Amino acid sequence: MTDFPAALSAAAERVETRLQAEIASLPQSTVRDAMAYAARGGKKLRGFLVLESARLHGIGPDRAVAAAAAIEAIHAYSLVHDDLPAMDDDDLRRGQPTVHVKWDEATAILTGDALQTLAFGLLASEDAAPDDAGRLALLGTLAHASGGAGMVLGQALDISAETAIDPLDLAAITDLQRGKTGALIAWSACAGARMAGADPAPLAAYAQALGLAFQIADDLLDIEGDAALAGKRLQKDIAAGKATFVSLLGVEGAKTRARHLVAQAQDALAPYGARADILRQAAQFVIARKA
Amino acid sequence: MTDFPAALSAAAERVETRLQAEIASLPQSTVRDAMAYAARGGKKLRGFLVLESARLHGIGPDRAVAAAAAIEAIHAYSLVHDDLPAMDDDDLRRGQPTVHVKWDEATAILTGDALQTLAFGLLASEDAAPDDAGRLALLGTLAHASGGAGMVLGQALDISAETAIDPLDLAAITDLQRGKTGALIAWSACAGARMAGADPAPLAAYAQALGLAFQIADDLLDIEGDAALAGKRLQKDIAAGKATFVSLLGVEGAKTRARHLVAQAQDALAPYGARADILRQAAQFVIARKA
Numbered sequence: 001m002t003d004f005p006a007a008l009s010a011a012a013e014r015v016e017t018r019l020q021a022e023i024a025s026l027p028q029s030t031v032r033d034a035m036a037y038a039a040r041g042g043k044k045l046r047g048f049l050v051l052e053s054a055r056l057h058g059i060g061p062d063r064a065v066a067a068a069a070a071i072e073a074i075h076a077y078s079l080v081h082d083d084l085p086a087m088d089d090d091d092l093r094r095g096q097p098t099v100h101v102k103w104d105e106a107t108a109i110l111t112g113d114a115l116q117t118l119a120f121g122l123l124a125s126e127d128a129a130p131d132d133a134g135r136l137a138l139l140g141t142l143a144h145a146s147g148g149a150g151m152v153l154g155q156a157l158d159i160s161a162e163t164a165i166d167p168l169d170l171a172a173i174t175d176l177q178r179g180k181t182g183a184l185i186a187w188s189a190c191a192g193a194r195m196a197g198a199d200p201a202p203l204a205a206y207a208q209a210l211g212l213a214f215q216i217a218d219d220l221l222d223i224e225g226d227a228a229l230a231g232k233r234l235q236k237d238i239a240a241g242k243a244t245f246v247s248l249l250g251v252e253g254a255k256t257r258a259r260h261l262v263a264q265a266q267d268a269l270a271p272y273g274a275r276a277d278i279l280r281q282a283a284q285f286v287i288a289r290k291a
Numbered sequence: 292m293t294d295f296p297a298a299l300s301a302a303a304e305r306v307e308t309r310l311q312a313e314i315a316s317l318p319q320s321t322v323r324d325a326m327a328y329a330a331r332g333g334k335k336l337r338g339f340l341v342l343e344s345a346r347l348h349g350i351g352p353d354r355a356v357a358a359a360a361a362i363e364a365i366h367a368y369s370l371v372h373d374d375l376p377a378m379d380d381d382d383l384r385r386g387q388p389t390v391h392v393k394w395d396e397a398t399a400i401l402t403g404d405a406l407q408t409l410a411f412g413l414l415a416s417e418d419a420a421p422d423d424a425g426r427l428a429l430l431g432t433l434a435h436a437s438g439g440a441g442m443v444l445g446q447a448l449d450i451s452a453e454t455a456i457d458p459l460d461l462a463a464i465t466d467l468q469r470g471k472t473g474a475l476i477a478w479s480a481c482a483g484a485r486m487a488g489a490d491p492a493p494l495a496a497y498a499q500a501l502g503l504a505f506q507i508a509d510d511l512l513d514i515e516g517d518a519a520l521a522g523k524r525l526q527k528d529i530a531a532g533k534a535t536f537v538s539l540l541g542v543e544g545a546k547t548r549a550r551h552l553v554a555q556a557q558d559a560l561a562p563y564g565a566r567a568d569i570l571r572q573a574a575q576f577v578i579a580r581k582a
Contacts, residue, residue, distance in 0.1 A: 023439075026438075026439040026444070029439065029447040029451075031443060032439055035439060077404075081400055086395070086397045087397050105377035106377045106378050106450050109372055109375060109400065110372075113368075113404075116407055116408065117407065117434050117437050117438030117439070117443065120430060120434050121430075121434030121438060124431035124434060132427055139415040139430060140412060143408050143412030146408050147405045147412060148408070152408065153317070153318055156321055156323075156401055159398070160321060
């Protein structure tokens, strides 16, 4: 059986190479330099999910890497914009100064903008899926998952919550998470099925539980994590008085919930049998990670 | 012969209706409200060009309006981000407070982000072109025209120019314009040919001259225009000491150049005969407009 950490790092390298090649093909500019910088590093978990989901549907990495690079470009754009002073105001990301610190705010805004554009350009390219229908399915669903009905909606709810009088309850936090991190994770896990024109339902169920577990782990990391390992500032949620899964469930309650979600994610993969073992390991990893 | 102002306003209404319907279909959020606000009004010249270009290729407005709405969503996103304090720092747009003034910077960043996403979502939708190949051609070329090789590149060059020691010369200003405004105008004018799988070369030549004339007219408007009619602050270029077509050619020189470009744009439409008369009028309008 393939070992998950090895598979993840092989996927990360493959996805990063494709993404950097796409950025390098743009004309020289400060924004291009900042795009390359922002796209560098990270776990590339979303890209890994795309490649694994494609493999489950008989689509090799050469035909899936463009889509994997696309979702990582969307993820990178969201981080660059999230880190801006008007948003989360973070100066450290993946252990390095954030884009607006290294360059300036205008460059960070344009860099996020161009990374988003690059993602859709990648999905429109010939190697993003075996056929036109697959490419269009990926494009339409990514627009839905990342825009005003998905990731951006989650961020908008997050901002509204900061000025709301009552802290969010568990249902509201779950809704917010579904947009902020869940939608891109779900898109990634379902991508292979969409490329192949197959039913994405089992992978969607897997991703829904996985995304929630991922967010709970993130909230736990914010409390218990090591900033040096995480490569970003921690304990920001407490400082901001934000409601999180941990503030609502307690540390032990959150850990129990995360373990249940991992089991649920793993069960959802039953239709794929042993071929999905690496995705089962991925679910385990999501709650054990230190960064 | 159809009268150009009537055709433009009919197109604007049709495009705005489609764009607002798309925005209204998103879940309620502050960002959705701000998207609707940012997409309202304006000439919708780019959307008009898409509809006319489609008509020249036998594609009716029902099959072209999604693409026209998409380019207007891209244009609106670029204005919202351009107006931010870190960029041009404008408080007035289309006669109304800009998005970050009416709401806040975080909302403006997310609103621009989600408008860009919406544009690609619109192009992936069933009614964006007669067939899958047409939709993918529109998607790939829009990513190229609006991203780090097109519009965003133009904006990056514009920012670099502000801190450069030597002011830009005519060749550099032309390059910058080709990205900043030219690329979206060219995409719009060529859209119908791309939907139909036809050669976009004559429309590309039309658009290249038109886009340059449009920018020269914009520079003239900044000097000679009426801020109340324009709905935005003027004389910003002079205040910022920026090199423009007018600072390099003089007012009369710029007007002469613009007239030549209009004639050039009109000549490029020869292959379409009288069917392109409305696009010839559009070229004339671009240098006569007051807003």
